[in-house]
Amino acid sequence: MKGVVLGGVASGVGKTVATLAAIRALEDAGYAVQPAKAGPDFIDPSHHARVAGRPSRTLDSWLQGEDGLHRNYARGEGDVCVVEGVMGLYDGDVSSTAAVAEALDLPVALVVDASAGMESVAATALGFRAYADRIDRDVDVAGVIAQRAHGGRHEDGIREALPEGMTYLGRIPPNDDLAVPERHLGLHMGDESPVPDDALDAAAEGLRTERLLDIARKPAGAAEPNGTGEANEPTVGDRPRVAVARDEAFRFAYPATVERLRERATVEPFAPTAGDPLPPCDGVYLPGGYPELHAAELAGSPALDDISDAAAEGMPVLGECGGLMALAETLTTVDGETHAMAGALPADVRMCDRYQALDHVELRARRDGPTAAAGETLRGHEFHYSTADVASDARFAFDVERGTGIDGDRDGLIEHRTLGTYCHVHPESGAFDAFLDGL
Template sequence: MKGFVLGGVSSGVGKTVATLATVRALGNAGLDVQPAKAGPDFIDPSHHARVAGRPSRTLDLWLQGESGLRRNYARGEGDICVVEGVMGLYDGDGSSTAAVAEALDLPVVLVVDASAGMESVAATALGFQAYAERAGRDIDVAGVVAQRAHGGRHERGIREALPDDIAYLGRVGPDDALTVPERHLGLHMGDESPIDDDALDAAAEGLRTDRLVDVAREPAGATGATESADPTESTDDAPRVAVARDDAFRFVYPATIERLRERATVGTFAPTAGDPLPPCDGVYLPGGYPELHAASLAESPALDDVADAAADGVPVLGECGGLMALAESLTTVEGDTHAMAGVLPAAVEMRERYQALDHVELRATRDGPTAATGTTLRGHEFHYSSATVDDDARFAFDVERGEGIDGDRDGLIEHRTLGTYAHVHAERGAFDAFCDRL
């Protein structure tokens, strides 16, 4: 599957809007588009999925390794893949947009804010191209999308200033309707605050789909995708995993669900809607926004059911928001305290600013649901909460990179329940280990 990477000159330049407009433009041209996101993000991909009609793939060298990244790309479907970058093109030491493009040998389409420039857009693109050569990076800056650019003389000035080897691929005009509201952890999710379809169609009209298709190419060193098991073909003796999926538990990589379905029968439940925990051999509580739904969670029978299952020895994995739900209590930023499942000896409190944001590496100090003693896991953390733990709390991991729960350790463990601030990806084997323990 051919593809290209939309890389920004910086954070906040409008990569997500440019990506959505590109997906819409290619779709309107009759192409089947596979969206993807460089970096460990759950929110931007929710907007991708709404516009493209299929899940967005996560591409991150730190989380997946080079072979895992290529494999995850290959598991995508469609005629063409549009990869949205993270931060600025070269920013990020764990897995930058440039590193992802380089690993896949995909061309970069540079998103440049043209609201106050014409020839300077060309100068910016040339600078990003020259930096790759100077740094010895194999980065092909193949074209430019001018963000917030007007038509007429403005567009013409940008196009004419670009050198022959950097293609002008169109513009996204300034439009307040293309703005997505923000909150802590980033933008609103795609189904909460979708971009107006008419505005997106108008933005798509400014892009040159024929040139975008010409720029795209097949990735180098592609790894064939493994076949995902069809969940309808699960045998009666397959272990059953219950996955929380609702407004409080939204942060799940598609590859994680795919991997679980290869090893188990997956069922979902919605704790904030009052769903009980279905019969299962294991429970996965992913990240999300439990702080926004703390009252509903406190009243839900699901948390009591999870606590009972944990006490009975059922493996339970909680990531970030899942850790918060497994704690004894959750205090919102307004100061309201709500009882949670009470499985893990911790009190969680929301803060005004983020407490951690980075790729992480953890080393297991004891056997747990996702790793054996001495093995390492790589993941990502981004949270506004902090956890105060009891003196006798037991941890599963030492933190080699990142913050974890207390700066040195992560992974509270009780019974066969693990709660961690780190989100991990299926390519690193954590969910295989989890299924092996069911």
């Protein structure tokens, strides 16, 4: 599958809108588009999936390693892959957009805010191309998308000023309807505040699909799509059942995670905020999300009582970030309201007005646990607005080698076979295979 990376000159330049417009333009031209996102984000991919009609792939060299990056890319389907970058093209010390583009040998379409520039857009693009040589990186800045650019003389001036060998890929016109509302943790999800179709159609009309396809190319060193774990896939009769929370409170699960679970287990989705009880299962996965926005519904959910009972009986339960919050004793919102949670882990969680951690993470297991054996390391990421006050005798599963964790030095509260972390991991880390092996 050919691909192209949309990298921005900075955060907030309009990469998400440009990506959605590129998906729409290519699909209007008759191509099946596989969206993807550089970095560990869950929210932008939800917008991709709404427009493309298929899940967006997560591409992060820290979470997955280079081989995992290739495998996850190869799992995609379609004629062309459009990869949205993270922050500015070169920003990010362990997993930048440039690192992803270089690892996959994909060209970069640079998204530049042209609202107050013309020839300067070309100068910016030239600088981004030259910077790759300065830092000795093989990053191919092959074209430019002019964000918030007018037509006529404005567009002509940008196109004519571009340096030789850099393709003008079109423009996204200024349009207030293209803005996506924000809240803590980022933008609203794609099904909550979608970009209006008429505004997206107008944005797509300004892009040159044939030029996007001209610069797109297949990644170098492509891997087989299947990751680890297939050799141990159980027969149908032996498949364990994993209950996976999926509702307004639990939204942050990578498509690759659900795929890995389905390769080796029967996935039983349930919606705690809708009053669903815990379905019959052999293990439970609570992904991250927004439990703080639905704390009252969770407090009254029979599923949390069921999870508490199952955890006390030794069933494996894994909660990540929002899942950790739901497994705690209590959750206090920014309004000061305290709600009882499952009580499976000895912690009281409190929401804060600003984020408490945002980083790629590396954890080393202190002891054998549900997702790693003693001494093994896991890589992931954390982004949370809460703190956890833990009991003095609480047990931790991991030492934090990079990141913040629960108390700065440790992450992963563990009781019986229940584990709650602030860290989100990707299935390429091996954590979910270890979890499944323990069922």
